[in-house]
Amino acid sequence: MIKLDFEKTGGLIPAIVQDYKTNEILMLAFMNQEAWEATLETGKATYYSRSRNTLWVKGLTSGNIQLVKEIRIDCDDDTVLLKVEQIGGAACHTGYRSCFYKKIEDGKIKITGKPVFDPKEVYK
Numbered sequence: 295m296i297k298l299d300f301e302k303t304g305g306l307i308p309a310i311v312q313d314y315k316t317n318e319i320l321m322l323a324f325m326n327q328e329a330w331e332a333t334l335e336t337g338k339a340t341y342y343s344r345s346r347n348t349l350w351v352k353g354l355t356s357g358n359i360q361l362v363k364e365i366r367i368d369c370d371d372d373t374v375l376l377k378v379e380q381i382g383g384a385a386c387h388t389g390y391r392s393c394f395y396k397k398i399e400d401g402k403i404k405i406t407g408k409p410v411f412d413p414k415e416v417y418k
Contacts, residue, residue, distance in 0.1 A: 309375075358383065383410040
């Protein structure tokens, strides 16, 4: 088993998620040991929800799952980079393709792109 250093960061490590074809950064989430093992076992990105205190398989509710194509680990073994195939077009729970749809321009926030889905419809 691949060992990551979950202890150094209090049991959770950051997981940067990137589109494996375009290299677009889609989101940042956290993994605990259980989420890490589930991701390796299933090939589907699985994270730890800090707000709900539970594991969540990305897209289980919305259908916007992430199929892991490549995994990279940083030099300190405490951060992972998941290169994924984003099924369904949106990684963000707000409906946008990427969670990073806000851009600072001239000291103001500019929304880039358009939502792929309406979260009120998806997360009833």
